Amino acid sequence: MATAVAPRVFKNFINGEWVESRSGKAYENRNPANTDELVGMFVSSAEEDVDAAVDAAKEAYKKWRLVPAPKRAEILFRTAELLVQRKEQFAKDMTREMGKVLAEARGDVQEAIDMTYYMAGEGRRLFGQTTPSELPNKFAMSVRQSIGVCGMITPWNFPMAIPSWKMMPALISGNTIVLKPAEDTPLSAYHLVQVLTEAGIPRGVVNLLSGDGPGAGAPVSKHKDVPVISFTGSTAVGRIIAMACAPDFKHCSLEMGGKNIIIVMEDANLDLAIDGAIWGGFGTTGQRCTAASRVAVHKSVYKEFVSRFVDRAKSLKVGDGLDPSTEMGPCINEQQLNTVMSYVEIGKNEGAKLLTGGNRLESGPYAKGWFYAPTVFGDCTPNMRIAQEEIFGPVVTVIPIDSLEQGLDVANGVPYGLSASIYTRNVNRAFQATRDLYTGIVYVNAPTIGAETHLPFGGTKQTGNGHREAAIAAIDFFTEWKTIYIDYSDKLQRAQIDNA
Numbered sequence: 001m002a003t004a005v006a007p008r009v010f011k012n013f014i015n016g017e018w019v020e021s022r023s024g025k026a027y028e029n030r031n032p033a034n035t036d037e038l039v040g041m042f043v044s045s046a047e048e049d050v051d052a053a054v055d056a057a058k059e060a061y062k063k064w065r066l067v068p069a070p071k072r073a074e075i076l077f078r079t080a081e082l083l084v085q086r087k088e089q090f091a092k093d094m095t096r097e098m099g100k101v102l103a104e105a106r107g108d109v110q111e112a113i114d115m116t117y118y119m120a121g122e123g124r125r126l127f128g129q130t131t132p133s134e135l136p137n138k139f140a141m142s143v144r145q146s147i148g149v150c151g152m153i154t155p156w157n158f159p160m161a162i163p164s165w166k167m168m169p170a171l172i173s174g175n176t177i178v179l180k181p182a183e184d185t186p187l188s189a190y191h192l193v194q195v196l197t198e199a200g201i202p203r204g205v206v207n208l209l210s211g212d213g214p215g216a217g218a219p220v221s222k223h224k225d226v227p228v229i230s231f232t233g234s235t236a237v238g239r240i241i242a243m244a245c246a247p248d249f250k251h252c253s254l255e256m257g258g259k260n261i262i263i264v265m266e267d268a269n270l271d272l273a274i275d276g277a278i279w280g281g282f283g284t285t286g287q288r289c290t291a292a293s294r295v296a297v298h299k300s301v302y303k304e305f306v307s308r309f310v311d312r313a314k315s316l317k318v319g320d321g322l323d324p325s326t327e328m329g330p331c332i333n334e335q336q337l338n339t340v341m342s343y344v345e346i347g348k349n350e351g352a353k354l355l356t357g358g359n360r361l362e363s364g365p366y367a368k369g370w371f372y373a374p375t376v377f378g379d380c381t382p383n384m385r386i387a388q389e390e391i392f393g394p395v396v397t398v399i400p401i402d403s404l405e406q407g408l409d410v411a412n413g414v415p416y417g418l419s420a421s422i423y424t425r426n427v428n429r430a431f432q433a434t435r436d437l438y439t440g441i442v443y444v445n446a447p448t449i450g451a452e453t454h455l456p457f458g459g460t461k462q463t464g465n466g467h468r469e470a471a472i473a474a475i476d477f478f479t480e481w482k483t484i485y486i487d488y489s490d491k492l493q494r495a496q497i498d499n500a
């Protein structure tokens with residue numbers, strides 16, 4: 001569809017100014033529910049833009065690290081307040097560029113608000129330790145120190161929440177930022193940066209570059225003046241980033257794939273478990289790294305669970321996320337839709353039983369978007385590819401199990417370890433599961449999604465590399481410990497020797 005007026009071009013934000021990319025190139029950001037709708041043009045950044053952003057962040061760091069943390073916090077408080085004021089507009093823009101339903105987009109903005117207030121509160125804490133020295137007349141303490149320029153590469157599925165998870169702890173700790181948001185969802189990052197600017201973030205402290213991974217993300221991850229990289233995205237890209245960081249021993253936090261599970265025991269409240277499996281499996285069109293893409297169901301309730309779960313999946317209303325009656329939006333783009341379609345073929349070929357869905361939605365209101373029907377495979381075995389690999393779409397595999405022990409084996413028998421859940425009314429089983437599920441997050445009688453910002457977020461195995469986001473764990477990543485000893489004895493005191 002031709003547009004009468006030239007579309008708006010959203011620029012990079014470098015050293016406190018909105019600037020063109022050096023190449024002058026830009027790309028289209030389109031609505032995944034209606035590709036006729038152009039959300040905006042965004043500049044395509046390359047290495048020279050990255051260099052300019054890093055230079056600005058490096059210069060700004062000299063002053064920002066010395067601003068008292070409670071003062072830095074004031075800017076974050078104002079940012080959170082502006083986000084509250086603009087929540088509705090930002091949520092609508094997010095739905096337009098990402099496709100998630102409006103209620104979820106509001107939740108995404110809310111998650112950024114929560115994180116921003118939380119980290120603002122840290123401005124008057126950032127606790128270290130004081131502890132007695134083993135020697136007389138000697139004082140010992142540890143303090144957190146900032147590190148420098150932090151490169152952030154963020155995904156499209158939580159276009160504002162995830163940038164906030166990285167930016168707010170980095171900022172409160174005294175670091176400066178170069179943010180490269182996903183190519184599909186730069187507008188939400190743009191809004192977040194705009195609000196930080198209005199709240200008074202000093203020039204150069206936050207820099208934003210739009211563009212694709214190879215063009216703009218890779219040069220950030222390799223840049224010699226960027227000692228910290230925080231990435232959320234696929235395990236395949238995470239591996240490339242880790243390798244880019246390795247030669248310089250950059251601090252590197254990776255949040256990657258998941259193949260999360262809901263275990264439904266025979267004593268579960270089935271109504272609750274079905275609600276949870278629908279929300280966990282099809283919320284955000286299954287495009288969460290925490291999505292419940294597997295459900296393991298005890299054989300004694302398997303038949304009933306499956307028939308009711310499939311009925312619910314069938315009745316989900318798919319459509320444009322701005323329509324209040326829509327329950328599930330489109331896939332983010334054509335490539336993601338193709339991935340979903342190819343996994344559905346894989347599932348059929350490996351003998352899984354397709355119980356509903358399995359097709360693209362293309363007619364009528366779906367003609368201009370990347371829509372796919374909510375899909376359920378039953379009678380799956382734990383080693384099928386559709387039960388092992390992350391699909392990142394509206395596809396749930398249901399696996400029958402005989403016992404809790406088998407459920408736990410199935411749960412742990414994947415390369416990922418982000419989130420897991422158990423539905424049971426037996427407290428002993430619930431506790432056993434929380435102990436034996438080897439994941440970063442465990443839920444009891446709740447689905448695999450819905451993490452809160454003041455608790456650590458992340459996973460084991462190929463989901464992560466040992467770091468956690470959110471909570472104080474995020475501060476741990478964006479600071480380094482400095483241990484300080486002050487000897488006021490006026491003589492040489494030798495630890496481990498003079499006190500023996």
Ligand code: UN1
Nearest residue numbers: 158288289290449450451
């Ligand atoms: C993600 O899927 O990348 O717990 C993040 C949740 C959300 C965050 C998900 N609060 O599902």
